[in-house]
Amino acid sequence: MRETRAADGAVLGVSVLAQERDEAARTHTSVWRYERRTGAGRTVEDRAWVVHWYTRAGFEELAGAAGLGAVSVSGPDGGPAGPGEGDLRFRLRAR
Known part of the structure; x- marks a missing residue:
């Protein structure tokens, strides 16, 4: 996980959870986790990013x-x- 501190003191993190490449469909899917941690708690968001390539x-x-x-x-x-x-x-x- 990569982390940095925001101007408001929150810790922001990002990590790659999974990757899958499908040559037949010409896609590469990555699932990334974004986190924000403060003294009040933690927010987590997982996002799938799909890259499609063409001939x-x-x-x-x-x-x-x-x-x-x-x-x-x-x-x-x-x-x-x-x-x-x-x-x-x-x-x-x-x-």
Whole structure:
């Protein structure tokens, strides 16, 4: 758990409780616990965060449906993305 003290003296903490990766669904789910402790008591909130990743074609389809088009697509090294390369960065603009 990572902790810090807030300006009002409360102790704020965060920790990861669980992680699950589903390659078929293209999702990564993390459950995080947030805590706030004061002299008056403790508040705890657990939250699930879901990250979904897309194929290049799938992301371009989503962007197109939102009225956006790719200006450029870069790979992890910042250069133009090659076919099948992962971890892409898209520069988009309105159509």
